[in-house]
Ligand SMILES: Nc1nc2c(ncn2[C@@H]2O[C@H](COP(=O)(O)OP(=O)(O)OP(=O)(O)O)[C@@H](O)[C@H]2O)c(=O)[nH]1
């Protein structure tokens with residue numbers, strides 16, 4: 001497909017990326033990957049680019065170097081309209097799934113399955129429906145998804161979706177969710193009435209790239225369609241119906257929105273349960289981390305130690321019991337995941353994460 005004169009800045013290209021581009025190479029954004037090749041978008045449109053020798057060597061050394069949706073790549077022009085993907089530019093953020101433990105040099109079993117699911121995501125929308133079946137929003141799930149969001153290095157934003165369903169309960173619900181998401185922007189949104197959709201879109205100003213995390217039925221696809229102003233995603237209602245209006249085109253993974261900005265949606269991103277998230281948990285529970293600094297013992301487990309500031313806050317009612325329980329649960333989960341993840345990959349993630357979050361924590365958007 002050829003679209004002459006496409007402006008790469010609408011895909012998120014900027015000067016700092018340009019500074020990383022090898023001389024003579026053509027910049028392109030990865031829209032989807034296949035085995036050994038990627039669908040890329042460059043100034044003259046979509047291309048199917050096979051991996052060049054240099055990239056194949058890098059991926060053989062470490063699967064983390066495999067291109068993924070959202071990556072920026074350097075293309076080499078082979079012949080008129082034919083490109084090869086030669087390298088991937090350094091990633092600013094990454095959603096990583098850690099796989100089974102690696103046998104470092106002649107170990108017993110397994111291999112490195114550290115896999116980057118999406119790269120260069122700027123904002124992660126955590127979508128939690130105001131009402132799910134007969135229940136209000138699930139705060140534990142919000143906290144869990146927030147941990148995953150922080151872990152990626154992108155800016156988390158919590159969306160209470162289907163805000164039209166709860167009437168006058170909305171204000172109280174937003175208060176509860178805000179308490180579970182300190183320091184994170186929070187919006188109510190209804191794709192049905194359009195309420196809040198523009199505010200969500202404003203987070204994508206400057207051609208930012210988003211992913212939307214949330215349970216099945218949270219309204220993710222419906223929201224993408226509302227943002228796109230057209231039906232780019234199949235929703236549950238369409239899937240459950242007679243199939244009319246069903247999209248027969250290949251499912252796009254990098255979706256440019258008509259009003260600006262992009263959304264990444266992949267099956268991997270939808271199956272969020274397996275991300276590594278120990279750093280993210282600390283950030284979601286920054287209130288508890290702060291309390292813990294007041295504990296008498298540096299290695300306080302906040303179970304029964306004397307002088308425990310966390311237990312004191314629980315006692316006084318300052319810290320809700322639900323929140324402490326949620327923190328413990330996510331920490332156990334994160335520790336378990338950490339044990340399964342390749343240590344080297346994790347170290348690299350931690351390093352990147354520290355750099356990104358130093359600059360992010362002070363920042364907040366309206
Ligand atoms: N009342 C109301 N219903 C909504 C809203 N947004 C989505 N829905 C409905 O909720 C159902 C699920 O929406 P989807 O957008 O398919 O949810 P999803 O999160 O993409 O679900 P999965 O694809 O399973 O992950 C559909 O029947 C939608 O019509 C909303 O703002 N208000």
Ligand SMILES: [Zn+2]
Pocket residue numbers: 292295296300301302303305307308309310311
């Ligand atoms: Zn303590």
